Amino acid sequence: MSRNSNGGAPVPEGGWLDSEQQRAWLAYIRVQLRLTYEMNRQLQSDSELSLPDYDVLTALSVADRGLMPIKVLAAQIGWERSRVSHHVRRMAERDLVSCSLSTSDRRVTEVRLTQHGREVLEAAAVGHVELVRRLFFDGLPRELEGPLSQALESVYTNIIAQGTLPPPVDWRPHGVDDRR
Amino acid sequence: MSRNSNGGAPVPEGGWLDSEQQRAWLAYIRVQLRLTYEMNRQLQSDSELSLPDYDVLTALSVADRGLMPIKVLAAQIGWERSRVSHHVRRMAERDLVSCSLSTSDRRVTEVRLTQHGREVLEAAAVGHVELVRRLFFDGLPRELEGPLSQALESVYTNIIAQGTLPPPVDWRPHGVDDRR
DNA sequence: AAAGCTTAGGTGATATGTCACGCAATTCCA
């Protein structure tokens, strides 16, 4: 940091971001930080779920028959496998999910949403989505919704192409309806 | 989840997001997840820093005289104070920062960037910014940079207004140049 | 200047996440 003090002109060469890019990146980081903080806080105070809990339950809730191998679940929500393993065990102790061996391939553990888990999720989702709407969309002018989606989708596509992570399966997070 | 199966029409009433909003939200969450994962991964493999380490060092590097009270640092990067306290102690053991009591108010601990910390940060920043450019901006059409910035800035302003968190001080994260 | 409030931080118990490794089921292939 603190070099490249060129008074605000774009930086064409390899190393740094030009000023328009810096603007976008700064805005992105700020939104990301605050939003994560607030979502966590809201969930924990209005429900018995943490944001990670919520992510797991949401992924399961839209899965076929509310059930998913650990490997797939990890890919869906972008976690390390062993994190899922630990987390799911803890959630099972709270009766939010249950685990069982697949009959077809006895290496795989299938994680299943319990009835209680589904109820807790649906109760929590109301407040969560409400928060997202209030914090995110109430501040977003209608005419920028389209461009924002486009921009983020482009970036996402690029990340998948460039990134080192196995490409994910379709996933709908945080109150995004699955319209079956 | 899994209710409100209205076949794709916008949902006007209170509870859920309409389909354009769902599109934006889904894209946002996906980008957020992948990007965090990749940034962490890159930093840890190309330097001796984690993403949290990097955030701390970046905040300090743009501070006046490379020095900041813990309280301010926490606000800058959106952490709980005690997290900063613990983390900074560990970083001090690695000689990335150092702590000392303020002379004017002996309650405050001032965290300072060490010479070694600055060197490590500057070495790490090169690869980090390179990754951000490759993953984020290479996928973002120039004509969408402006709208994206605008959209995220609107959202950010709204979060600050609505949110429960103390409004932050100015902060420039992750390789955003401070052009003093 | 002492009682009581407020503010900055540290601390220790606990929860959570990561990493390296190991084991067992499956698949590959000579």
Place this chain on the structure above:
DNA sequence: TGGAATTGCGTGACATATCACCTAAGCTTT
């Protein structure tokens, strides 16, 4: 078909984060 490679996961040691609570310095009031 039997051994090697691969795959899916669990585990335990360790790193990190959170939470409730503690101390002490400064401030305010009387």
